[in-house]
Amino acid sequence: MSATDTTAASTCSVAGCDRSAVKRGWCSAHYMRNHRTGSPTGSVPRARLDIAGRRFGRLVATEPVAGAGWRCLCDCGRTRVARTADLTRGMVRECSHLGVAHGPLTDDQPGEG
Numbered sequence: 001m002s003a004t005d006t007t008a009a010s011t012c013s014v015a016g017c018d019r020s021a022v023k024r025g026w027c028s029a030h031y032m033r034n035h036r037t038g039s040p041t042g043s044v045p046r047a048r049l050d051i052a053g054r055r056f057g058r059l060v061a062t063e064p065v066a067g068a069g070w071r072c073l074c075d076c077g078r079t080r081v082a083r084t085a086d087l088t089r090g091m092v093r094e095c096s097h098l099g100v101a102h103g104p105l106t107d108d109q110p111g112e113g
C-alpha cells in the first residue's frame with residue numbers, strides 16, 4: 001500500500017501549499033512570489049501611489065503625509081491633507097475650509113496620462 005511514487009509529481013515546498021511544484025520546488029505562484037520579493041512567502045510590497053503633482057478638482061497633491069495621505073494645495077492657496085483614496089475617487093476635490101469662497105468647479109480637467 002506504500003508504493004506511492006513522489007518523484008513525478010512533487011508538491012510545492014512551501015508549508016501548507018499543496019499545489020504541484022513547477023520550478024525550484026515551488027508552485028508557479030510561490031515561484032513568482034520569490035521572484036518578486038526574494039522569498040516564496042514574502043509579502044508583495046504595496047506600491048505607494050505617487051500622485052505628486054496630480055490635480056484632483058481644486059487640489060494638487062504636493063507631498064505625502066505618513067499615515068494620512070497627501071498634502072494638497074488648493075486653488076485658493078490653502079492646504080489640506082486628504083487620503084489618497086478619497087482623492088483618486090473624487091471624494092475630496094477642494095480644501096473645504098469653511099468661509100473660503102470657491103467659484104464653480106468645472107470638470108474640464110487635464111487628463112491623467
Ligand SMILES: [Zn+2]
Pocket residue numbers: 012013014017018019026027028029030
Ligand atoms: Zn506553493
Ligand SMILES: [Zn+2]
Pocket residue numbers: 058074075076077078094095096097100102
Ligand atoms: Zn480652497
